[in-house]
Amino acid sequence: MENHTCIRLEADAMQIMDCRSSIAALDKPLSYIAEVLNLAGNKVRLQILFLLQREKRLCVCDLSDILEMNVSAISQHLRKLKDRDLIYATKEAQTIFYALNKDKLATLNPILDLLNTENIAV
Amino acid sequence: MENHTCIRLEADAMQIMDCRSSIAALDKPLSYIAEVLNLAGNKVRLQILFLLQREKRLCVCDLSDILEMNVSAISQHLRKLKDRDLIYATKEAQTIFYALNKDKLATLNPILDLLNTENIAV
DNA sequence: TACGTATTTTAGCATTTGCTTAAATAGAAG
DNA sequence: CTTCTATTTAAGCAAATGCTAAAATACGTA
Numbered sequence: 001m002e003n004h005t006c007i008r009l010e011a012d013a014m015q016i017m018d019c020r021s022s023i024a025a026l027d028k029p030l031s032y033i034a035e036v037l038n039l040a041g042n043k044v045r046l047q048i049l050f051l052l053q054r055e056k057r058l059c060v061c062d063l064s065d066i067l068e069m070n071v072s073a074i075s076q077h078l079r080k081l082k083d084r085d086l087i088y089a090t091k092e093a094q095t096i097f098y099a100l101n102k103d104k105l106a107t108l109n110p111i112l113d114l115l116n117t118e119n120i121a122v
Numbered sequence: 123m124e125n126h127t128c129i130r131l132e133a134d135a136m137q138i139m140d141c142r143s144s145i146a147a148l149d150k151p152l153s154y155i156a157e158v159l160n161l162a163g164n165k166v167r168l169q170i171l172f173l174l175q176r177e178k179r180l181c182v183c184d185l186s187d188i189l190e191m192n193v194s195a196i197s198q199h200l201r202k203l204k205d206r207d208l209i210y211a212t213k214e215a216q217t218i219f220y221a222l223n224k225d226k227l228a229t230l231n232p233i234l235d236l237l238n239t240e241n242i243a244v
Numbered sequence: 245t246a247c248g249t250a251t252t253t254t255a256g257c258a259t260t261t262g263c264t265t266a267a268a269t270a271g272a273a274g
Numbered sequence: 275c276t277t278c279t280a281t282t283t284a285a286g287c288a289a290a291t292g293c294t295a296a297a298a299t300a301c302g303t304a
Contacts, residue, residue, distance in 0.1 A: 019188040038163030043156040066141040
């Protein structure tokens, strides 16, 4: 936490200040988007989001069947997504359905679109 | 790893099969995009990517100054981004500059655009 | 009320992550 | 060739992650 501020001559103090203020101005979005990307940055959760976009709504049990994973593991992923309001739950009799939160589609759609982009240079 | 296949009647076997095959067909992109999102899903790395997009190229030292973080910590983040080819390094005298990999802009730009979207419902 | 299905929650644990500090490289310049 | 400057790498560690297994809820239904 000490050795910032480099000594090299080429360092452009003006540029550094500009960058600092632009980062500061975007602090909230940076935190929020990082959080969303982090949630989507897990293969299981990305699959869940993709499936919910495709099927509109699914229950834990369906997801467990499709992804061939433990119900509990899926449930814990759904909780994280719900905690951050990316998805919401509706209860119908004994079944709880999950769906993408409409308010977050502006953020989620561009992320999910990456899956269908041909120009993915892997 | 046992209790998948739910017993409930509403479960649509056809739908489950469809979902399974669509997931299987997208397995590679799902893995790759999850990996990229995971890299971008860290505030420090997201800031680095944002700054590189804005400034075209920066060295560890600049980033350390701007983000007010340990050079070593930044270096380790840069390594992760470089290992996944999201950025590349060019050496100029004693300084190593990093820049976004052009081949990955189709993936990176939509991600970074999320920062400037007004419709971020936080 | 007792049971069964659907789902969540808790606890435990191994793995991963991200930071700090210190040591190792590499190239310039004295 | 020794000394800066820039940067990476390695070691250590605390915190976070993601899974399993088991217990706890919730809600219909026999």
